[in-house]
Amino acid sequence: MADSMFTPATLVAEALQKHPKARWVFAAYHLGGCTGCGRSDEETLGQVAEGYRIPLDAFLRDLNSLNAPD
Numbered sequence: 347m348a349d350s351m352f353t354p355a356t357l358v359a360e361a362l363q364k365h366p367k368a369r370w371v372f373a374a375y376h377l378g379g380c381t382g383c384g385r386s387d388e389e390t391l392g393q394v395a396e397g398y399r400i401p402l403d404a405f406l407r408d409l410n411s412l413n414a415p416d
Contacts, residue, residue, distance in 0.1 A: 352409040354392030354402060361391060365412045374408070375400050 352361055352368075361368050377398065391409070395402035 350410045352406055354390060356391050358389050358394060367412050368409060371408045375405060
C-alpha cells in the first residue's frame, strides 16, 4: 500500500481534497456527513472504517481505484 494515494493514516479532509470523486466513495459507504464533519481534519480513514464498522480493505481499494485527478 506504499504506492497508494489513500492509506489508513490518510486524514478524511486530505482524502476529500486528493480527488474530487472521493466524496462519492464516502457516500457509497453511507459516510456522506464526512464532507462537512468538524473532525475530518483529525480523523483518519482507518479510524472512520473502525468507527463505522466498514471493511477498511474494500474502502481503501475503492478510493485507490479512482483515477488520478487531472
